[in-house]
Amino acid sequence: MTAERLFDLKSISKSFSKGKESIAIFEGLNMVIDKGDFVAIMGPSGSGKTTLLNMLGGVDKPTKGEILYAGKGIEKYSEGQLANWRAAHIGFIFQFYNLMPMLTAAKNVELPLLLKKMSSSQRKKSVAAALELVGLADRAKHKPDELSGGQQQRVAIARAIVSDPDLLLCDEPTGDLDRATATEILETLQLLNKDFGKTIVMVTHDPAAAKYAKRCVHLDKGEFVEKELVA
């Protein structure tokens, strides 16, 4: 069975210029991600994991090369087009949750739906479903500072999935959580991948976390060292 291709990164180069110097992060990087994949990206600090994730999510652009998403080169999109593309296809999950402190959990989850043409009752339904899925239906009215770190991250997951994106991008989603809570979050991600068919790309430092993925790639000095995990 050949899976449908979601991403095709073709000889990506990325460099940052600091003053006169230009630091190359990647040079001619290739990568493919299939629909329904769950990829863990590991690697030492500064190896370019976040940079890679940002390029996949259309918040950063490669200096050279192509990023094909469903066959279309997104690196050519304008800022405005990219914003629409992100709203339609990507859910982001950050290490530090990044919730709006003055909004309740439900309102935080509703945020991405402001970008969709939906009636408020439709929105309420989607929000309730997303919170239900992450097991926080009873915390809908709580503000972030009334929730634990793990609960906040689950709200963030609900926010990432509420508009039903194809792809979830997670940058160290358990980096700030204890083992037990991390396990809950990872199980939720696994559920989203297995039962809901979400493609997931997750950056992590934790080998235990990487085990939840279908495969793990190691990034080092801008190069991949891929190895299959024992299923």
Add this chain to the structure above:
Amino acid sequence: MSDFYLIRKNLTRNKLRLSLNSFAIFIAFLLFGVLASLQAAFDAGVELSSEQRMIVTNKINFTQPMPLAYVNKVRAVEGVASVTHANWFGAYYQDPQKPLVGFAVDAESYLEVYEEFVLAPEQREAWFNNRIGIVVGDQMARTLGWKVGDRLPVSSSIFTQKDGSSVWEMEVMGIFTGNDEQFDTNYFLLHYKYFIETQSFGGDWIGWITIKTTDPALNDEVSKTIDAQFANSPAETKTTSEKQFSKAFVEQFGNIGLMITSIVGAAFFTILFIVGNSMALSVRERTNEIAVLKTIGFQAPRIFKMVLSESILLALLGGCLGLFVANVLVNGAAQAPQLRSMLPNLVLTDMVAFKALGLMLVLGLVTGILPAWRAMKLNTIDALNRR
């Protein structure tokens, strides 16, 4: 939830900051509302005075009488469109300590010269046909509780009737207003005929003449002709334009406009810094959240609008509160008898309110534009990586 909900939540998330900022804005617009109303009241006398009207008084001073015959002689002067005359009645009602403004006039010609005077046609008719009838300004009627149909004993502190009494019976036939809200309605008018035939001072004299010229350009010419005509007579005249007359009155108080402009200017300059700085700070604190919104897919111009709306909302909030309290204060002050006789036009006009609204928008724009611009241009990657 809508963008407006987010804007509101952002505005109210720091209650202390919100109250300090809106208080600063509140004070500025309170000052503006009160001072601009004062200025408008001072200016109203000048502005409302017609370019085309001139006043003919006795040269000695305006309390000295002139013969009634002057009216027809003035009417004959080239460039004069219409003429009317008036006498000061020196009225009070029951309490001699509370003088009222009242003139004895020739009703028909008076209404012709004072076009801004608004009186219902049936009341006007009724007044013309009743010898003891008077018409009362809306504000005076409200203060004294006078209504159409009231028969009242009105006294004069100057004149007496032939039987020695200083009380005249008068009947309210109408309540008048002006076609401008600053039009002074704190006076009443009685018939010249009734006054002159009953008072014991002697017949056929008047206090002053008001004329309307056919063209303001003719004013100088007309005033010279009139004054020349009565030169070397027992009652020489002095003819000045109504505007000059009002201006001279206002200028007694010094340069009010400059004073008000500098106070309000200083207040605005100060809040521009306070509020502008605070807006910038509060948006900087939100860098991360703005970055998240952009990452999720909010377009940059939408973020720009949200931040700008927030600062405008803040300006409107504090500003409208200030304007509201200014209105209460101005209305309260306008009830004070001393102020009312000096500044009959004291009211927070629509014009002042519109200007205030415009200033609020400008304030909101100026304090919000830079933070909004920064939020719009915010580099998502930098913002999310640097924590």
